[in-house]
Amino acid sequence: MAKRRLRTGPTAALPAKPDRAELLRLVRLADPDAREDGDDIVAADVRVHAPVEAEPDLVGGELEKVWACRVTAEGPLPFDYFDRYLAEGLAFRLGGLAVCRGEVDDPTDDGHKSGPAVILPARPAAEELLELLEGEVEQEEEFVFNVGGIRILVVPEKGRPPAVQELLPFATELTALELRGDDQAKLGELALSLSESLNGLVVDRWRFRVDRTEDLIPPA
Secondary structure: OOHHHHHHOOEEEEOOOOOHHHHHHHHHHHOOOOEEEOOEEEEOOEEEOOOEEEOHHHHOOOOOOEEEEEEEEOOOOOHHHHHHHHHHHHHHHOOOEEEEOOEEEOOOOOOOOEEEEEEEOOOOOHHHHHHHOOOOEEEEEOOEEEEOOEEEEEEEOOOOOHHHHHHHHHOOOOEEEEEEOOOHHHHHHHHHHHHHHHOOEEEOOOOOEOOOHHHHOOOO
């Protein structure tokens, strides 16, 4: 695959060639209906190309060896940046870097302290949410809460992430509880607890489904 196309991306630049079955498993966290198509994987409206070996200069020499998985649109431009999120999410889980429009990004760097989100089929009342939060809770606004160093924002979920499609038959509009803080493990524990109580699903910042707190921690 031409170097220019890899640099244009979105591309997940990985330190080792990913196992085919593991790559499919990870893509299915973003789209449960993802399927193999020859050597590639098709998810929603994008194609994850089979990994190819690339030169380290693709990521400015940040990796000694590089295996590149380019993500391309199957039709019109992907909805809600799904192609870019998919490349970044794969890079995060496989210890790599993301390349898009010639820029190299380390998905483990997070200057915005973003965390997981709990996607819900219905917007909870403020009183209901307060009952589920343990400890001293500060309510900044009607739907902005602070508890134990974690900030929770209740906002409409933009778009319909494929990872949470099982909620859609029961909802016309989804709600997101966006969690912010420094400790990803604490964020994950609270997100999973709220999800269980409110019949929702947890996703990370790239809208990959999260079932364990470990899914939010960069691989060693």
